[in-house]
Amino acid sequence: xxxxxxxxxxxxxxxxxxxxxxxxxxxxxxxxxxxxxxxxxxxxxxxxxxxxxxxxxxxxxxxxxxxxxxxxxxxxxxxxxxxxxxxxxxxxxxxxxxxxxxxxxxx
Amino acid sequence: xxxxxxxxxxxxxxxxxxxxxxxxxxxxxxxxxxxxxxxxxxxxxxxxxxxxxxxxxxxxxxxxxxxxxxxxxxxxxxxxxxxxxxxxxxxxxxxxxxxxxxxxxxxxxxxxxxxxxxxxxxxxxxxxxxxxxxxxxxxxxxxxxxxxxxxxxxxxxxxxxxxxxxxxxxxxxxxxxxxxxxxxxxxxxxxxxxxxxxxxxxxx
Numbered sequence: 001x002x003x004x005x006x007x008x009x010x011x012x013x014x015x016x017x018x019x020x021x022x023x024x025x026x027x028x029x030x031x032x033x034x035x036x037x038x039x040x041x042x043x044x045x046x047x048x049x050x051x052x053x054x055x056x057x058x059x060x061x062x063x064x065x066x067x068x069x070x071x072x073x074x075x076x077x078x079x080x081x082x083x084x085x086x087x088x089x090x091x092x093x094x095x096x097x098x099x100x101x102x103x104x105x106x107x
Numbered sequence: 108x109x110x111x112x113x114x115x116x117x118x119x120x121x122x123x124x125x126x127x128x129x130x131x132x133x134x135x136x137x138x139x140x141x142x143x144x145x146x147x148x149x150x151x152x153x154x155x156x157x158x159x160x161x162x163x164x165x166x167x168x169x170x171x172x173x174x175x176x177x178x179x180x181x182x183x184x185x186x187x188x189x190x191x192x193x194x195x196x197x198x199x200x201x202x203x204x205x206x207x208x209x210x211x212x213x214x215x216x217x218x219x220x221x222x223x224x225x226x227x228x229x230x231x232x233x234x235x236x237x238x239x240x241x242x243x244x245x246x247x248x249x250x251x252x253x254x255x256x257x258x259x260x261x262x263x264x265x266x267x268x269x270x271x272x273x274x275x276x277x278x279x280x281x282x283x284x285x286x287x288x289x290x291x292x293x294x295x296x297x298x299x300x301x302x303x304x305x306x307x308x309x310x311x
Contacts, residue, residue, distance in 0.1 A: 006111045013115035017122030024126030028133035035137040039144040050152030054159030061163030065170040072171060076178045087189050087309040094308040098197035098301050102293055105221050
């Protein structure tokens with residue numbers, strides 16, 4: 001092989017090497033590009049799932065609160081009725097005491 | 108293999124090696140970035156869930172608190188209604204007493220005696236409403252007062268009826284000192300205390 005041919009072969013090899021490197025850089029660039037959309041997609045999915053769970057949590061809390069509220073209201077209404085019934089039974093006593101106070105001479 | 112071939116092969120081997128490194132590093136960086144992004148997303152998702160949990164708790168508390176407030180108001184209204192009815196009934200009972208001359212006249216006499224003791228005078232003017240003016244006789248009143256107070260007191264009945272449901276006003280004859288003991292005044296003065304008293308009897 002002559003000297004010129006040798007140089008040509010080496011230049012060709014270097015060209016090929018440069019292409020290999022350029023291809024590698026291109027692939028690396030593609031990986032980075034894909035990464036952005038992959039991250040975005042992954043984030044969207046995670047957040048979407050979290051939002052669905054959050055909405056379900058709030059909906060559950062609302063129905064739990066409604067049920068607890070009904071139980072609480074029923075209990076409180078019952079206690080109130082009892083208190084009012086007791087008060088009704090004591091009306092006579094209360095009237096007697098109030099009348100006594102109203103006509104009390106030292107009042 | 109010739110020297111040239113080895114040289115070119117070395118160039119290509121080095122290029123391939125470098126290319127693999129570039130791609131490997133890129134993949135490794137990508138994996139790292141993805142992992143970091145996943146961690147961030149997971150944190151963000153956890154924050155969304157934590158906020159939702161807090162909101163859910165707040166929602167529960169808000170609903171219970173609303174019910175509690177509504178019931179408290181309803182209870183207060185019901186209690187207030189009963190207390191007011193009891194007070195009205197008590198006033199009515201006192202007014203029944205006024206209509207019963209046998210019970211009212213001694214009561215009125217005692218009321219006058221008490222007021223005379225309080226004013227501490229030997230001559231007084233007694234002010235009554237129209238109904239009571241027709242019922243009370245001065246001579247009888249002076250006799251009863253003497254028994255109750257333990258001394259003679261000159262009583263003059265004011266000819267001008269007072270606008271009261273019952274009870275009396277005793278004044279000095281010049282009108283400068285007055286003891287007001289009308290039922291209206293007693294109702295008004297005692298009402299706050301009576302409401303508390305009735306509340307205690309009814310609801311404690």
